[in-house]
Amino acid sequence: MEQNYEYALVFRNHSYGYEVQATAKLFIPNVRFLICEDGEIPENVPNYIMTSCEKTANAITCDVEIQLGTSRVKRSCGILSTEHPTTAPDVKNSEVEYALCRLLYETLREMTDYTPPWGLLTGIRPVRKVIQLLEDGYTPEEAARKLQERFLISDEKMQLALDTALIQQPILPHSAKEIGLYISIPFCPTRCSYCSFVSHSMDSAMQLIPDYVEYLCREIEILGGIIRRYGLHVQSVYIGGGTPTSISAPQLRQVMEAIRTHIDIASAREYTVEAGRADTITEDKLRVIQEMGATRISVNPQTLQDSVLEAIGRRHTAQQAVDAFLLARKLGFDDINMDLIAGLPTDTYEGFADTLQRVMALEPDSITVHTLTLKRAADLYGTNQKQHVAQVAKMAELSAAALPEHGYRPYYMYRQKNTVGNLENVGYAREGKENLYNILIMDETQTILGAGCAASTKLVEANGKITRVHNYKFPYEYINRFDKLMEKKHEIEEILQRMQEGGMDAAKE
Numbered sequence: 323m324e325q326n327y328e329y330a331l332v333f334r335n336h337s338y339g340y341e342v343q344a345t346a347k348l349f350i351p352n353v354r355f356l357i358c359e360d361g362e363i364p365e366n367v368p369n370y371i372m373t374s375c376e377k378t379a380n381a382i383t384c385d386v387e388i389q390l391g392t393s394r395v396k397r398s399c400g401i402l403s404t405e406h407p408t409t410a411p412d413v414k415n416s417e418v419e420y421a422l423c424r425l426l427y428e429t430l431r432e433m434t435d436y437t438p439p440w441g442l443l444t445g446i447r448p449v450r451k452v453i454q455l456l457e458d459g460y461t462p463e464e465a466a467r468k469l470q471e472r473f474l475i476s477d478e479k480m481q482l483a484l485d486t487a488l489i490q491q492p493i494l495p496h497s498a499k500e501i502g503l504y505i506s507i508p509f510c511p512t513r514c515s516y517c518s519f520v521s522h523s524m525d526s527a528m529q530l531i532p533d534y535v536e537y538l539c540r541e542i543e544i545l546g547g548i549i550r551r552y553g554l555h556v557q558s559v560y561i562g563g564g565t566p567t568s569i570s571a572p573q574l575r576q577v578m579e580a581i582r583t584h585i586d587i588a589s590a591r592e593y594t595v596e597a598g599r600a601d602t603i604t605e606d607k608l609r610v611i612q613e614m615g616a617t618r619i620s621v622n623p624q625t626l627q628d629s630v631l632e633a634i635g636r637r638h639t640a641q642q643a644v645d646a647f648l649l650a651r652k653l654g655f656d657d658i659n660m661d662l663i664a665g666l667p668t669d670t671y672e673g674f675a676d677t678l679q680r681v682m683a684l685e686p687d688s689i690t691v692h693t694l695t696l697k698r699a700a701d702l703y704g705t706n707q708k709q710h711v712a713q714v715a716k717m718a719e720l721s722a723a724a725l726p727e728h729g730y731r732p733y734y735m736y737r738q739k740n741t742v743g744n745l746e747n748v749g750y751a752r753e754g755k756e757n758l759y760n761i762l763i764m765d766e767t768q769t770i771l772g773a774g775c776a777a778s779t780k781l782v783e784a785n786g787k788i789t790r791v792h793n794y795k796f797p798y799e800y801i802n803r804f805d806k807l808m809e810k811k812h813e814i815e816e817i818l819q820r821m822q823e824g825g826m827d828a829a830k831e
């Protein structure tokens with residue numbers, strides 16, 4: 323089996339495999355490493371990264387040895403024990419792990435001539451790190467300096483994370499009783515070529531929709547009971563997918579009616595329906611959304627280049643997306659988001675720049691820019707991959723520069739894992755149009771109750787403990803095993819009970 327691997331990760335005398343692998347993936351994404359925990363470099367794998375830690379009397383030495391193609395490099399660094407000059411054990415594991423990963427990062431950077439814009443930071447939530455430091459009493463400048471020194475983050479990305487954190491901080495909830503509600507409608511008219519969500523194209527799933535809607539309404543009713551029993555306050559409602567407007571106007575009404583009947587959303591700050599694709603948006607559906615009390619919709623062209631829309635398998639034109647937006651405006655929607663994707667197959671920098679200009683000219687209330695990097699990347703030396711990443715990075719930079727100039731401020735962000743550059747997805751909004759749900763889903767400090775297939779419920783306890791309860795992934799499972807699924811609601815109630823006994827009313831720390 324080993325001969326199938328192109329890359330090996332060899333760990334010698336340490337247990338920091340997870341972080342070492344995450345660091346290696348910053349430079350070599352999308353490959354399956356052969357993991358060698360016995361410390362032996364395998365003979366039949368052409369490329370390898372060996373990391374080791376050796377303890378001596380008062381120091382720990384970290385070593386890396388990397389073979390990539392024909393080049394091989396070895397590097398070492400030492401950590402001295404400061405408190406006890408004659409013994410090393412007082413050095414914290416986290417510091418050893420950091421030293422090893424930094425050494426690996428710097429060696430790979432030198433060998434590949436590539437500097438990840440987010441530096442050593444491998445997590446997907448850089449904004450959370452900034453907020454934590456602000457909550458610990460650091461000034462924004464101190465927080466930024468501290469993070470940059472430790473993680474070698476570029477100035478541009480640090481500024482983006484800091485700006486986003488400062489906008490989010492006052493919006494974040496302060497009581498465990500405030501929750502978000504997510505309703506999943508996981509159907510789409512066709513499947514986009516780049517889609518990684520669990521969505522089901524209409525052709526195959528059409529016959530399931532009526533039953534699905536029925537069961538979804540039952541689950542909403544059950545969640546309504548839980549919300550009432552624990553005195554929870556729904557702060558945000560988000561109907562997402564898939565494409566929620568894939569279902570008919572009466573079916574959409576049925577779902578939204580169930581929400582209105584069974585859940586007190588009177589005090590919700592926002593209510594979003596992700597209308598999504600232009601080929602599903604009709605005046606009837608928009609009127610239902612409006613009548614049922616939603617305050618925000620998303621019309622997501624992704625690109626306004628017709629050739630790119632065709633290449634990704636969408637059955638609508640750029641003009642249809644523009645028309646859907648204008649129709650929603652005409653009907654009185656005053657909070658409309660538009661989603662764009664940088665790096666779609668066949669798109670170019672010029673194409674993206676043109677899309678961005680045209681979308682800004684429509685003046686939506688918020689614009690979300692996702693980045694797409696190739697999933698099955700060639701290896702690090704693949705020039706196409708490098709060019710693609712450089713181009714997507716330029717698109718992201720253009721968005722970060724142009725959108726604030728037009729009054730859109732970055733308010734939420736997350737990074738993608740295991741892609742070159744680990745580029746970020748950023749939501750930009752006009753002041754006051756920030757979407758709380760998007761912030762919460764990334765911030766992980768608020769409970770979110772989910773209904774529908776592929777939805778999950780996330781319970782956040784006062785001590786930060788997070789429990790996720792997942793619904794079934796596929797509509798047929800959701801429908802056929804609904805009773806079993808409802809057993810999971812007991813698990814949710816047990817945790818809510820514990821949270822209540824621990825004092826849910828108290829403001830969160």
Ligand code: SF4
Nearest residue numbers: 510513514517521564
């Ligand atoms: S609209 Fe979104 S969820 Fe649906 S197929 Fe396309 S990318 Fe996937």
